[in-house]
Amino acid sequence: MLLVTLSVLLATVPGLAAAEARAGGSVVVAEGETVDGLETFAGSVVVRGTVDGDLSAFAGDVTVTETGRVTGNVAGAAGSIRIAGTVDGDVSGAAGDVTIAETGTVGGALDAGAGTVRIDGTVASDVTVGAERIVLGSTASIAGDLTYDGQLQGPRGVVAGTVERDQSLSGPVFEPIVPGFADWMLGIYGFLVNLALGAVLLLVFPGFSRRVADTAVEGPARAGAVGLGLLVAVPVLLVLTAITIVGIPLTVLGAMLFGIFAWVGAVYGRIAVGTWLTSYTAVESRWVALLVGFVVVGIAVRIPFVGWAPELLVGLLGLSALALALTEHRRRVRRTTPEQAPGTDASAPPV
Numbered sequence: 001m002l003l004v005t006l007s008v009l010l011a012t013v014p015g016l017a018a019a020e021a022r023a024g025g026s027v028v029v030a031e032g033e034t035v036d037g038l039e040t041f042a043g044s045v046v047v048r049g050t051v052d053g054d055l056s057a058f059a060g061d062v063t064v065t066e067t068g069r070v071t072g073n074v075a076g077a078a079g080s081i082r083i084a085g086t087v088d089g090d091v092s093g094a095a096g097d098v099t100i101a102e103t104g105t106v107g108g109a110l111d112a113g114a115g116t117v118r119i120d121g122t123v124a125s126d127v128t129v130g131a132e133r134i135v136l137g138s139t140a141s142i143a144g145d146l147t148y149d150g151q152l153q154g155p156r157g158v159v160a161g162t163v164e165r166d167q168s169l170s171g172p173v174f175e176p177i178v179p180g181f182a183d184w185m186l187g188i189y190g191f192l193v194n195l196a197l198g199a200v201l202l203l204v205f206p207g208f209s210r211r212v213a214d215t216a217v218e219g220p221a222r223a224g225a226v227g228l229g230l231l232v233a234v235p236v237l238l239v240l241t242a243i244t245i246v247g248i249p250l251t252v253l254g255a256m257l258f259g260i261f262a263w264v265g266a267v268y269g270r271i272a273v274g275t276w277l278t279s280y281t282a283v284e285s286r287w288v289a290l291l292v293g294f295v296v297v298g299i300a301v302r303i304p305f306v307g308w309a310p311e312l313l314v315g316l317l318g319l320s321a322l323a324l325a326l327t328e329h330r331r332r333v334r335r336t337t338p339e340q341a342p343g344t345d346a347s348a349p350p351v
Contacts, residue, residue, distance in 0.1 A: 031067050047085065054089070058313060066103045073108070077309050081112075083121065090125075094309040098129075102139045109144070113169070113306050119158075126161070130169030132304055150305075191298060198267045198290050208325065209271065210286070215328075216272035216321035217279070262319055269318025270297045 027040055029049040037053030038045065044061040047068035054072035055062065061079045064070060068085035075092040083091060084101035090108035091098075098112040104121035112129045119127070120137035126144035136142075136154030145161035149169040156163050202209050237254075271286075274293025278285070300310035 029068070037072070044079075064104070066101075077313055080114075094306055096303075096306070098131075100140075102137065113309070115304060115306065127159075128169065130305060191294065194267055194270075195290070195294050197264070198271055198294065199287075201264070201267065202271070202286050202290060206286070208329065209268070211328070212268045212318075212321045212325040213272045213275040213289070215324050216269065216317050217276045261322070262315065265319030265322045266315045267318065268322050269314035269316075270294050272317060272321060273297055273314060 027038070027045045029035055029038070029045075029047045029051060031048040033049035035049075035051055038051050038055045040057045045055065045057055045063065047055065047062075047064045047070060049068065051068075051070045051072070053070075054075070055064075055070045056073075056075045057079055058077050062074060062076045062081045064074070064083045064085040064087060066084045070085075070087045070089070073089035073092070074081065074083070074087050077094045080096040080098070081091065081093040082097075082099045082101065083104040083106060085103070086105045086107070088107040091100075091106050091110050091112070093112040093114055096115055098110075098114045098117045100106060100110070100119045100121040100123065102120040106121070106123045106125075109125040110119075110123050110127045110129070112131065114129070114131045116133045116135070117129045117131045118135040118137065119140045119142065121139070122141045122143075124143045126147070127142050128147045129150070130148070131150040134148050134150050134152045136152070136156070136158055138155060138158070140154070140158040142159045142161070146156075146159045146163045147166050147169070148163075149165060149167050152163075152165075270293040271290055272293070273296060274289035274291065275286075277292050277296065278289045297310060297314050301308075303310075
């Protein structure tokens with residue numbers, strides 16, 4: 001299921017696809033309108049016209065109506081996807097519900113991790129899903145194989161290929177509704193520790209914390225790409241360092257520092273989510289944004305099967321926003337620091 005999320009993230013990397021990017025609100029491609037690709041963050045998308053290229057949505061809903069068409073791939077994370085029109089490429093979803101309506105046609109494959117996946121339309125290739133419930137309607141048509149995990153309902157005869165269950169597709173299922181006392185205490189402890197770290201960051205570094213949150217909200221696609229790059233590049237560098245003579249101690253230290261950096265980034269990611277949500281209200285308080293972000297993300301990560309998706313996305317968002325803000329801060333320091341004159345003491349305060 002990690003591949004589902006990575007496909008969504010890679011769709012927004014500059015250079016891989018030229019697409020219009022929008023954050024927040026509702027985006028509607030009207031009937032008769034054509035846009036060259038589309039990327040959205042934390043908003044809903046309704047396609048009644050044509051998206052010429054790929055369509056991707058982070059933390060939002062995607063609907064392709066009966067008159068809508070996407071000539072590329074459709075990818076959504078932490079939202080819902082409903083296809084009632086035509087998608088020429090693949091459909092990937094890592095969130096709530098995924099529905100292929102009776103009038104819907106998917107020209108490629110369907111890969112989904114969701115609470116419920118319902119197929120009443122046509123999928124021209126393989127279907128790979130991990131969900132609590134997978135429903136095959138009587139009008140469904142799957143030209144390839146069906147690989148699934150979860151409760152499968154409906155006639156298997158609508159699948160032209162093989163039907164096979166793979167328990168590795170689904171993440172861990174929710175614990176019972178009333179878990180043990182230790183589980184509750186551990187969850188509350190983790191929540192409070194992270195919330196306390198967020199409060200310390202806002203209190204000690206108010207200006208910098210604001211810049212990190214603004215970086216994440218204003219450029220989520222760029223931030224997600226940078227976070228993915230860090231997540232891949234840093235472990236590779238640590239492994240390469242470990243094979244040198246003095247590399248093992250440096251690798252251990254580097255891994256510890258990167259772990260702390262990723263932890264702080266995850267906290268900043270929650271603050272950014274809260275900042276974005278409170279921007280639609282009359283409330284302008286960093287403390288309210290802190291609490292709202294932690295509560296909303298805390299609920300999202302508890303969603304069965306797909307709770308890892310918002311956790312991963314928020315972590316990548318915060319990690320990359322933190323790295324970008326630190327880079328910009330370093331540039332500012334270099335621009336504003338005057339060159340030291342010969343014979344002067346660099347540590348002396350300016351006169």
